[in-house]
Amino acid sequence: DAGVIQSPRHEVTEMGQEVTLRCKPISGHNSLFWYRQTMMRGLELLIYFNNNVPIDDSGMPEDRFSAKMPNASFSTLKIQPSEPRDSAVYFCASSFRQASYGYTFGSGTRLTVV
Amino acid sequence: GENVEQHPSTLSVQEGDSAVIKCTYSDSASNYFPWYKQELGKRPQLIIDIRSNVGEKKDQRIAVTLNKTAKHFSLHITETQPEDSAVYFCAASMDYKLSFGAGTTVTVRA
Numbered sequence: 231d232a233g234v235i236q237s238p239r240h241e242v243t244e245m246g247q248e249v250t251l252r253c254k255p256i257s258g259h260n261s262l263f264w265y266r267q268t269m270m271r272g273l274e275l276l277i278y279f280n281n282n283v284p285i286d287d288s289g290m291p292e293d294r295f296s297a298k299m300p301n302a303s304f305s306t307l308k309i310q311p312s313e314p315r316d317s318a319v320y321f322c323a324s325s326f327r328q329a330s331y332g333y334t335f336g337s338g339t340r341l342t343v344v
Numbered sequence: 345g346e347n348v349e350q351h352p353s354t355l356s357v358q359e360g361d362s363a364v365i366k367c368t369y370s371d372s373a374s375n376y377f378p379w380y381k382q383e384l385g386k387r388p389q390l391i392i393d394i395r396s397n398v399g400e401k402k403d404q405r406i407a408v409t410l411n412k413t414a415k416h417f418s419l420h421i422t423e424t425q426p427e428d429s430a431v432y433f434c435a436a437s438m439d440y441k442l443s444f445g446a447g448t449t450v451t452v453r454a
Contacts (some may be wrong), residue, residue, distance in 0.1 A: 261440060273433065273444040280440065281402070321387065332378055333442060335387040 234336035235242055236322050242342045248310040253322030253341045254303055263333065264307050265321040273321075274298065312343045346371040348436050350445025358453050363421040364405045365448045367434035370415070374436040377410060377417045382447075391432075392419070423450045 243249050245338050257263050264276040278286040279299045287297070294313070299305040309316055314315040323333040357363045369377075378393035386410040394401045394408045394417065401408050405424075410417040418437075421428055429452045435442040 272446050275441060286441065332390045332393060335380075335389070337387050339404055 234322055234324050234334050236320075236336035236339050238339060239337060240340045240342075242344065243312055243341075245343055246311045247343075249285055249312045249316075249318050249341060249343075250314065251307040251322075251341070253305045253307070253336060255322070255324030256303070256334055257303070259324035259326050259334075260302070261325045261327065262299060262305050262323075263323040264305070265323060265335075267319045267321060267338070276307070276320075312341075314343045317341055317343050346374055346436055346438070346441075346443040348434060348443050348445045350434050350448055352421070352448060353446065354449045356451045356453060357424050359424060359426065361424055362453075363419075363424055363428070363450055365419045365432055365434065365450075366416060367418070367436075367445050368414075368416040369436040369439060369443075371436070372412075372415065373438045376437045377408070378435050378437075378442070379406075379408060379419050380433045380435065380444075382433065384430075388433060423448075424450075426452050426454055428452050 237252045248280040260281050266276055277297045282299045295309055297307045300309045319338045321338045322336045323334045325331050329340045345358035347410045351436045355363055375396035379391050382388040392403050392406050392408050394410050400412055405422045407420045431447045431449050433447050434445040
């Protein structure tokens with residue numbers, strides 16, 4: 231298995247532009263998580279999907295952030311419009327059933343908004 | 345929600361010595377406690393985990409202990425090696441959501 235696949239690995243964009251991050255979870259995993267990592271706030275859960283349905287989006291910072299999971303093998307996290315404070319590493323993770331089976335993280339997308 | 349505190353924030357050890365990282369959690373319903381290792385520029389990777397019905401678990405040079413009464417758990421690394429240098433995160437969960445500690449930066453001095 232190739233693991234959790236994220237793209238792009240790096241993204242540099244100008245303030246105000248739309249950014250779309252992509253994730254392909256491990257086949258068979260039915261839980262998908264988007265995390266944001268910064269030095270100041272550590273690892274923050276943004277949104278959790280179970281069986282393609284958003285279950286908990288309480289961590290989504292504001293309306294500029296949206297996430298979708300149209301099928302079991304693909305998810306997107308979109309920021310529109312982007313702001314410099316959105317600069318961070320965004321990780322996608324997947325697991326089988328629940329967290330108690332362990333998360334597998336993707337390689338992350340390093341986003342820089344200038 | 346669950347609150348996980350992790351100490352110390354940084355730890356420097358001589359190669360061959362042991363390293364211990366401690367975490368406390370707030371929600372007594374939490375029943376799963378994984379540890380992740382993140383090397384610079386890489387993804388967090390699960391290195392060991394423990395469930396609430398177990399007090400201790402070992403895997404070669406790493407071990408984790410859990411005290412449910414006190415609501416704390418610890419990671420022990422013995423015979424540290426340079427490749428153990430990384431950021432280590434503890435986490436706690438009772439369902440789908442992992443709540444992470446702030447991380448401990450471990451530096452192993454040669």
